[in-house]
Amino acid sequence: MTAEVRPIAASELADWLNALNAGFLTPARVTESDVVQRAKYTDLARLQGGFDTETGRCVASFRSFAQQLTVPGGAVVAASAVSNVTVTATHRRQGLLTRMMAAELAAAKARGEVLSTLIAAEYPIYGRYGYGPAASAAEWEIDVPRGGLDRRWSAPAGGARIDLVDAAEVRRVGPELHERLRAVTHGFIDRDERWWNLTTGLEELSHRPYKEKFHAVYRTAAGEVEGLAAYTVDDRWTDAKTPQNTLQVRGLLALSPAAERALWHFLCSIDWVQTVRTGYRAPDDLVAQLLPDPRAARVVTASDFLWVRLLDVVRALGARTYACPGVLVLEVTDPAGPAGGRYRLDAATGECEVTGDPADLRLDVGALGSLYLGDESALRLAALGRIDEERPGAVALADTVFRTARRPWCPDIF
The missing domain is CATH 3.40.630.30 (Gcn5-related N-acetyltransferase (GNAT))
Structure with a gap:
């Protein structure tokens, strides 16, 4: 069996909802009311589906929508919230999620969204796409x-x-x-x-x-x-x-x-x-x-709850405030591309910029996502091998800079 990934047409919404119900083990029949209601509140341009090339049936679902996330200091950043992600059990291991996620991250970056968020139903899936658990419950x-x-x-x-x-x-x-x-x-x-x-x-x-x-x-x-x-x-x-x-x-x-x-x-x-x-x-x-x-x-x-995946590191780090002054140069690796690079953060001013200065810390984009809202400890991530220290004392400084007095909280599932 083979399947293609593409945006869905309005006429395919019922089929997409059936795939969504199957993926979430909801044996409910999709009604006309469901289709009308979903169409009323959904930007169909941000829905993707995986379609069996032989039957034409929708076998995977993916949705994103515009979201606003409050970051430390009270600023609000534009996020692309990912939800309704399923792959029907008959079509697993064909790279459907990887293709849908790649298309979404590229589109979110093009839309100018600063980061992407999701609530992970299963822990092992989303780290490989650059997401990190950023708020717990x-x-x-x-x-x-x-x-x-x-x-x-x-x-x-x-x-x-x-x-x-x-x-x-x-x-x-x-x-x-x-x-x-x-x-x-x-x-x-x-x-x-x-x-x-x-x-x-x-x-x-x-x-x-x-x-x-x-x-x-x-x-x-x-x-x-x-x-x-x-x-x-x-x-x-x-x-x-x-x-x-x-x-x-x-x-x-x-x-x-x-x-x-x-x-x-x-x-x-x-x-x-x-x-x-x-x-x-x-x-x-x-x-x-x-x-x-x-x-x-x-x-x-x-448990972990809200996951964050940075798309624009300069804007994301520049949006929040920090607990103490300090300068850190972060070397961020991102196999998918959008967030990779070397960045200089001045915590006193909140300014972040691309730099050629030597790195103080090396970490992947998922680890940076875990640090972003102040919930995770840089010292813990270093002990876990998720952060490499290039300048002595940089991990301890990052731990103090990024942490917040109260832990972040997201009360909503989406």
Whole structure:
């Protein structure tokens, strides 16, 4: 069997969606509504497909879309987000993904996008295309009675309040809250209109029906929205008629420490709830330390999450800020081409330029992607053989320069 890779035509969208469902093991029939909805929100020019040359059937899918990524210091860079990547099991090992990825990276570079991002379903795949894990995620399971928060707690201090609201209110106040938080949190990405419509039930996918959630909004004494939590609760009781319910957080945004503390206290004080699952949080999230007994919060997930692949090193390194002054010359290897070269970074000014100066460090583009948002340690990468030090002390300087006080967090799967 042979297959060709090319952009898809509008008439092939249903076939492409069938390939996507097959690749993600979703045995759902593609409806006309699915096709119309996907066409409404998708730039078809950024969809690729692999097509069996004998049958004409779509056997691989690939999509990218424009995204904005907040980097350390609060600047926003233009990213090409990669998603919906599949190769049907019958057509593996034919280089379909490699061809689609090569076409996407060349197109993204031509569009002027600074970097590419993705959420990797499988770890081993994307490193060979220059991506590096750049932000991690963790989830905790809280034993509520052991946690020790006051179950009689009823309201935040200082005149603030928490209200249960409906999805329409979330649709009204959520986007502004998210934008305010995105401006100060590196690792955040933008959320479009469709994201908010899907999360509030204004739209739904045929294979993923909307499930109702509870929504809690935190308002300051002045009435300003500074926090929002969405959650679901199961219905479990023991034979002795004792509640054993688990609350699953579906999203929690907090603009201030007061809002964050209040929302977690609220969630851990709801009657009948014995266990709280926090959903994916930043790995240095405060939730465990907010409990009188932090050991009541057990880590159940700790994993890589957002991956970054630099396309324009000069613009990418010039966009973010750095923890301390220092000058580093980086020799970046990139077999695919876009990011390879030698670059001089002045962390004091944030200026980055192509240079012919001798290299202080040698690393591949994937390692640079892991350093980019401040989550990974240059010292760790050097110990792993991912960074070669050409000037004594350069690795230690890079570790201090690139790291951030708080770890990056991307709360969204895409």
